[in-house]
Amino acid sequence: MDEVFVLGVGMHRFGKFPEKSIKELGAEAVWASIKDAGVDPHTIEAAYVGNAYAGLTTGQEAIRGQVILRYAGISKIPIVNVENACASGSTAFREAYIAIKAGIYDVVLVLGVEKLFTGNTAKSLRALATATDVELMGRSGVQFTALYAMDIRNYMENYEATPEHLAMVVVKNSYNGSLNPYAQFRKPFTREEVLSSKMIAEPLTLYMCSSMADGAAAAILCSNKIARNHLMKTVRVAGSSLGSGQFQNYLLPPEETSIGRVARLCYEQAGISPSDIEFAEVHDAAAPSEFIQCESLGFCKPGEGFLMVEKGVSNITGRMPINPSGGLTSRGHPVGATGIAQIAEIVWQLRGQAGERQIKKDKSSPKTGLALNTGGRIDNDRAVIAIHILTR
């Protein structure tokens, strides 16, 4: 079976770009990834495009990927549009990975892109609210931030985490984001600023929540055959797993939660254990979700996720940096682009190209990183959990 490599990555900065179309966002990321990979664009055999909401936000419901890539000058190749809510990008990445693994293609482009600032905020909010069963959840009136808040309250009741801890994770991630030129928000916050920002859904304040964003991220994946000619640059996809399952359950040990089970598949595939992971990008759509996810991923003991930030373990200078990019709350969360932006950050960190936010392990760049991207919710189930492990 073919091994699969990431040959190049590229992004359009995340943020608010009302003057730019989804085509322009996507094209910039695509060409950055092609340049980074150093491949002749004519060697790209296929493309997978992850996007969640363009049908509702731009009106381009069908063949959105074909339309964007044609604007970027890429046509006449097979293109597949993939949607999996907030995990659309990582799902597209996984489909490209599978196609190369199956021996179908040698060079594949993956694009994740989202356009939410369209001049009609209500329209974008309605689109975002479709990441659940619109008939069931829509009628209940409970929206996503409220659901995250319930999870965090549940966590705080089970463990010793305080509002101070919720603020500390934002302080860490906003500092990381301040060092990331692709981040939507580049202001480092203090604990006081985080705690005194507007209460959205108790205990979550404004600065603890990811917000709307435009943005794009792209990657060029390739087979072993192609990677051989690019030895200096290649990063290997050591594991890829996709799943779904119950949102959170404190009656289960972390490794038996839905994220824990999908992670175990990924560790097994990569032939490693959680202790081999040196850093991770996780899905902090609400910042403190980072605690729970670190526990499910096996980065700490049950109930000790909040101690990682208290003790500085998850800082970029710590033993186990989490969200060195700034994560969803600081780098930003243009839905379909997020999963590939996580991959891009891991690639840059592994290559030692992350600039001021570069993490060091034993005086060189790290060797192994993990990305956790989740999406959607139906009843109490996460609709999508996507995990990738990359190594150099």
Next chain:
Amino acid sequence: MDEVFVLGVGMHRFGKFPEKSIKELGAEAVWASIKDAGVDPHTIEAAYVGNAYAGLTTGQEAIRGQVILRYAGISKIPIVNVENACASGSTAFREAYIAIKAGIYDVVLVLGVEKLFTGNTAKSLRALATATDVELMGRSGVQFTALYAMDIRNYMENYEATPEHLAMVVVKNSYNGSLNPYAQFRKPFTREEVLSSKMIAEPLTLYMCSSMADGAAAAILCSNKIARNHLMKTVRVAGSSLGSGQFQNYLLPPEETSIGRVARLCYEQAGISPSDIEFAEVHDAAAPSEFIQCESLGFCKPGEGFLMVEKGVSNITGRMPINPSGGLTSRGHPVGATGIAQIAEIVWQLRGQAGERQIKKDKSSPKTGLALNTGGRIDNDRAVIAIHILTR
């Protein structure tokens, strides 16, 4: 590399079902395919769902597949939503095929589903019009039937095809559809009825055009490991190819057109030539497109596609039956479901289970069939061309 088999197929009849939700349509097809496959539903490891327009027609923009499958009682597994306009179903089928080929899964469910009769025809028509670049084509005001009409006129100017020939293909396909319990339209038309029906875009009359439909089709795919225990029923996926390219070009020989090139890849993969194909389902969104497609697929000489119907070659009793199901114009064209309905028809024909419309080759059911599903258009390019070859 693993071989891939179709273990079961199932459909919800195509047609106008204003009282049924997209969930109900999808669930019926899913359970029919599970029953047909004879598998324990708990052995299904993953699902791919093809749908083009639910975001605009039902409001369920994100995780549409997860929502539909959960209604059908299928959750906690990886699910990927795939969109490729009118070829969404066959693209989902191909992604499942690739995942099994890569050794990722052994049993995968594929669903294609569409809900267009929502009580708001204008909304559905607007959705259908997004199978092109909405900024470019939308502004030109040219819609799909007009584009098909231009292609047919071009064909008629190049060759000897007459309006009579355009009617004959509808007579054939409507007869086939009259024998298909899953077909939207079950009335066989005469040439006179076809030619005297309302002119839509000259030379296309009403009965030459596929219309709006609700419907669903599903398939269970499996690896060799699983297929071994179901030897009596299995149909093998001998070839799968996906591409895009110029719509039609009379300066090129048929095998060098975009469909011709994608077909060649598929023949090469299957290790066969066009003359080994015994019957086919093709993409007759406008009935006479069948002529052009048969030429590109190599079923006849250039410019002789219309003679296949004149001479009865493409009848279900002929040498090379085309669209035994009734095709898009008679079986119906609920966009995301069409590609998998084509696959289902081929599976039934290969197994000798097509009832009154069963085609016979040398007194037994055929051994090899092909499905051509296309989707979307940007400028003069087909956005998607998907071809599958199945054998028993």
